Amino acid sequence: MEAAFSRSACWSMSEFSLRPARPGDLPAIIGLWRELQDINAAFDSRLTLNSEAANWFVNYLEEQLDNTSAAVVVAEQEECVVGYTFGQVMRRPTLLSGDCGYIADICVQSEARGQGIGRSLHGWLRAWFVAQGITAVEVQVVRANPASQAFWRKMGYNDFLRTLRSES
Ligand SMILES: CC(C)(COP(=O)(O)OP(=O)(O)OC[C@H]1O[C@@H](n2cnc3c(N)ncnc32)[C@H](O)[C@@H]1OP(=O)(O)O)[C@@H](O)C(=O)NCCC(=O)NCCS
Structure with missing residues (x-):
C-alpha cells in the first residue's frame, strides 16, 4: 500500500514557528520529502525513487521521532507544516575530530520559500547538534542542483569529501 502523504493546503507570508515533529506530521513531511526527491531526480535521474521508497521512509522516519540521536523539525505557518529538516549524529570513533552531525533532508514547500524558513530550520538543527556536543555538520548535496x-x-x-561513482 502506498504511504499516505499530503501537501499543505494553506501557506502564507505570515510568521512561522518551528517545533520537533510529531507522529501526526508524518503525512505532511512525506509530501515534502517526495517534493525534494522529485526535484533531485529531475536534476539526476539516478536519484529516481523506487516504488517501495515512500513506505520505507515513512517507517524509518517514524522510528527517528523516538531516536535520541536524531532530530526531525517542522516549520509551521498557520498550523500547516510548510517545511522540515532531519538530522542525525554520526559516530566517528576513529577520527580525532570525533562525531559529527549529518543533515539528511531539508525541504520548504515551494510557495513558502524565500522567507527565511530554510535558514531557521538549519539554525534549529545546528543548535540541537551543539546541545549534543557536536560542532561539525555535513550534508550531501546533489551536484546538479544549483x-x-x-x-x-x-x-x-x-567542499570536504567527494563521492566518486562508477557504473558499468
Ligand atoms: C533549499 C531550501 C530548503 C531553501 O529554503 P528557503 O526557505 O527558501 O531558504 P531561505 O529563505 O531561508 O534562504 C536562506 C539563504 O539561502 C539562499 N537561497 C535559498 N534558496 C536559494 C536559491 N534557489 N538560489 C540561491 N540562493 C538561495 C537565500 O538567498 C538566503 O540567503 P540570504 O539569507 O543571505 O539572503 C528550499 O529552496 C527547498 O526546499 N528547495 C527544494 C529542496 C532542496 O533542494 N533541498 C536541499 C537539498 S537537501
Whole structure:
C-alpha cells in the first residue's frame, strides 16, 4: 500500500514557528520529502525513487521521532507544516575530530520559500547538534542542483569529501 502523504493546503507570508515533529506530521513531511526527491531526480535521474521508497521512509522516519540521536523539525505557518529538516549524529570513533552531525533532508514547500524558513530550520538543527556536543555538520548535496548548492554555501558549508561513482 502506498504511504499516505499530503501537501499543505494553506501557506502564507505570515510568521512561522518551528517545533520537533510529531507522529501526526508524518503525512505532511512525506509530501515534502517526495517534493525534494522529485526535484533531485529531475536534476539526476539516478536519484529516481523506487516504488517501495515512500513506505520505507515513512517507517524509518517514524522510528527517528523516538531516536535520541536524531532530530526531525517542522516549520509551521498557520498550523500547516510548510517545511522540515532531519538530522542525525554520526559516530566517528576513529577520527580525532570525533562525531559529527549529518543533515539528511531539508525541504520548504515551494510557495513558502524565500522567507527565511530554510535558514531557521538549519539554525534549529545546528543548535540541537551543539546541545549534543557536536560542532561539525555535513550534508550531501546533489551536484546538479544549483539552488541546493547555493543554499548550503550560504549556510557556511564548503567542499570536504567527494563521492566518486562508477557504473558499468
Ligand atoms: C533549499 C531550501 C530548503 C531553501 O529554503 P528557503 O526557505 O527558501 O531558504 P531561505 O529563505 O531561508 O534562504 C536562506 C539563504 O539561502 C539562499 N537561497 C535559498 N534558496 C536559494 C536559491 N534557489 N538560489 C540561491 N540562493 C538561495 C537565500 O538567498 C538566503 O540567503 P540570504 O539569507 O543571505 O539572503 C528550499 O529552496 C527547498 O526546499 N528547495 C527544494 C529542496 C532542496 O533542494 N533541498 C536541499 C537539498 S537537501
